[in-house]
Amino acid sequence: MAGQDAAAFPPAARPGWVGRLRRSESATGWMLVSPGAILIGIFGLLPVLMALKLSFQKSDLLTPETPWVGTRNYRQLADDPRFAEAIQHTIVYTALFVPGTMLVGLLVAAALNRSVRFISVYRTAAYITMAVSTISEGIIFLWLTDKDYGLVNATLNVVGISSQPFLASTSQALYVIVAMTIWGWTGFAVIVYLAALQGVPVELHEAAAIDGARPFTRFRTITLPLLSPASLFLMVWLTINALQLFDEVYLTTRGGPLHATTVIVYYLWDQAFVQFNAGYAAAMAYALFVVIVIFTALQFWLSRKFVHYS
Amino acid sequence: MSTATSSVEPGSATRGWRLPFSPWHLVLVPLTFVLVVPMLWMVATSLQTQGEANRFPPVLLPHDPRIANYADAWHTAPFGTFFLNSTLVALVVVASNLVVCSLTGYAFARVRFLGRKALFMALMATLMVPFQVTMIPVFLIVKWFGDNVSPYLGINHLGALMLPNLATAFGIFFLRQFFQTVPVELEEAARVDGSSRLGVLFKIVLPLSMPAMSTLAALTILTSWNDFLWPLIVITSTDQMTVPLGLSYFQGAHQTNWPLLMAGNVMSLVPMLVVFLLAQRYFVQSVAGTGLKG
Known part of the structure; x- marks a missing residue:
């Protein structure tokens, strides 16, 4: 491989030089690559192996003794009711958050996809949630949904609905977190969909309009299929992020009330850095990893049927 | 709607x-x-x-x-320290990523060295691994650096926030993709004139790659500034906290004083809103670009 590659580089004119050139090219290559490769090796690759080892050990992160426990951590995972609960909350959250964000993003992007005055101001206002940190977002929504003084309850009262406990309620807290994270991701989803919408050729719509297709039919039969690569990207990206939800849960509910918002990563963090069961947490992290890989593969597999690349 | x-x-x-x-x-x-x-x-x-x-x-x-709520918030919690810490971490991480990722990305884009493909695959594989898998070992590695190399790199120091983020596989991939679009003829001409690889990178390729470098810088600042889980794990003392961590700590301490909390929240948002407005073009390009490729 290296010989053929080296020959592809122009200065290698005479055959006798090829060997020397190849060596010097390799030396240069490795010199340039090594800072990045070493850093990612230490903080990206090595930890993957260490985590695997840790998942078969008992560790409290502090004492140097980390006895082997075989597959105990994984077996414990299978019978832990709180882990099962965390999986359930994560699935409910993901199932609502991903389509919710895509729908809001699509609607807002569609409304913003036109040339009217001040459109760049409207667009900036829609994008801006991307710059808001998850912690700021959590504090804002904690206040908006406050059960006594919140703006949301005030609005509900105006239309005749009584005040709701929201984050203080075991049955509502998870949905409030869904709503706040949809808001937080709207800017991102709008950017993706708006870029895709701008790639939809106007001529197709005009031709269909002449043939008598109504706006909604044109949207469904022309725009949506052309948006499918963007939709696939958003679905995969949002799912990966949804399965890793942590910040908003930590800030607003600490997993409560009564574990109602304990999602996988919150439980994992709690086990590793509060209860100091690092081996058990590592096993959990590996389980999460496998789930993410399966989900992603599944989504790409499904996409073969539905995604249309022009 | x-x-x-x-x-x-x-x-x-x-x-x-x-x-x-x-x-x-x-x-x-x-x-x-x-x-x-x-x-x-x-x-x-x-x-x-x-x-x-x-x-x-x-x-x-x-x-x-x-x-006056703003002044009160500023005096109630050390927001000045939080801003300084976040700024230091973001500056070091951005500078390091631009340098390291451009060297590595350029080598992957243009230099034919032995083991290139295998190394590239290995580094890119880390993109698929969620942070939760690596965070416990990275905690132990950072702790080791603190105990054996310098306490400033260890737990409860800003170094712990910089060290694991000095280079990212995403940055390498992103710049490599861009470098591949730079016309190779320009580089060959400079090589014939006797420039070294590094000379070509700094004199020809990087000046042509400013949009990509700016995009990577903008994304890295935002990610670094808004990061929460990692600082939560490694930082416990107030004087080493970054803005999101400090804000969360402030929220825990003043749960019912909403005007004070919101004043702190507004202050914490201003730097990233300014960065976003100044670099909006780059954010939009980066997100839209990844989305369209599918």
Whole structure:
């Protein structure tokens, strides 16, 4: 491989030089690559192996003794009711958050996809949630949904609905977190969909309009299929992020009330850095990893049927 | 929302309209308002007295805007330290990523060295691994650096926030993709004139790659500044906290003083809003670009 590659580089004119050139090219290559490769090796690759080892050990992160426990951590995972609960909350959250964000993003992007005055101001206002940190977002929504003084309850009262406990309620807290994270991701989803919408050729719509297709039919039969690569990207990206939800849960509910918002990563963090069961947490992290890989593969597999690349 | 749905087809609806203002403003104004209401409400609350904030139904606009909340928040928690810490971490991480990722990315894009493909695959594989898998070992590695190399790199020091983020596989991939689009003829000409590989990178390739470098810088600043889980794990003392961690700590300490909290929240948001507005083009390009490739 290296010989053929080296020959592809122009200065290698005479055959006798090829060997020397190849060596010097390799030396240069490795010199340039090594800072990045070493850093990612230490903080990206090595930890993957260490985590695997840790998942078969008992560790409290502090004492140097980390006895082997075989597959105990994984077996414990299978019978832990709180882990099962965390999986359930994560699935409910993901199932609502991903389509919710895509729908809001699509609607807002569609409304913003036109040339009217001040459109760049409207667009900036829609994008801006991307710059808001998850912690700021959590504090804002904690206040908006406050059960006594919140703006949301005030609005509900105006239309005749009584005040709701929201984050203080075991049955509502998870949905409030869904709503706040949809808001937080709207800017991102709008950017993706708006870029895709701008790639939809106007001529197709005009031709269909002449043939008598109504706006909604044109949207469904022309725009949506052309948006499918963007939709696939958003679905995969949002799912990966949804399965890793942590910040908003930590800030607003600490997993409560009564574990109602304990999602996988919150439980994992709690086990590793509060209860100091690092081996058990590592096993959990590996389980999460496998789930993410399966989900992603599944989504790409499904996409073969539905995604249309022009 | 429903009006927006029924008319989503691009462009055609507004064609031919030449009125003083397009009817679309009647959709866009309320829509945008709903999106920014949470932030407007944050600003409004930050100017209220505590008495006003604890009234129901809420006071929509404070009678006498209380700017002093900002000074109070600034003195109640060491926000100055939080900003300084976040800025230091972001600067080091951005500078290091630009240098390291461009060297590595360039080698992967142009230099044919032994083991290139295998190394590239190995580094890119880390992109698939969620942070939760690596965070416990990275904690142990950082702790080792603190015990054996320098305490400033260890747990509860800013170094712990910089060290694992000095280079990212994403940055390497992103720059490699861009470097591959730089015309190779330009580089060959410089090589014939006797420039070294590094000379070509700095004199020819990097000046042509400013849009990509700016995009990577913008994304890295945002990620570094808003990161929460990792600082939460490694930092416990207030004087080493970054803005999100400090804000969360501040929130825990003053849960019911909403005007004070919101003033702190507004202050914490300003730097990233400014960065976002200045670099909006780069953020939009980066997100839109990844999305279109599918």
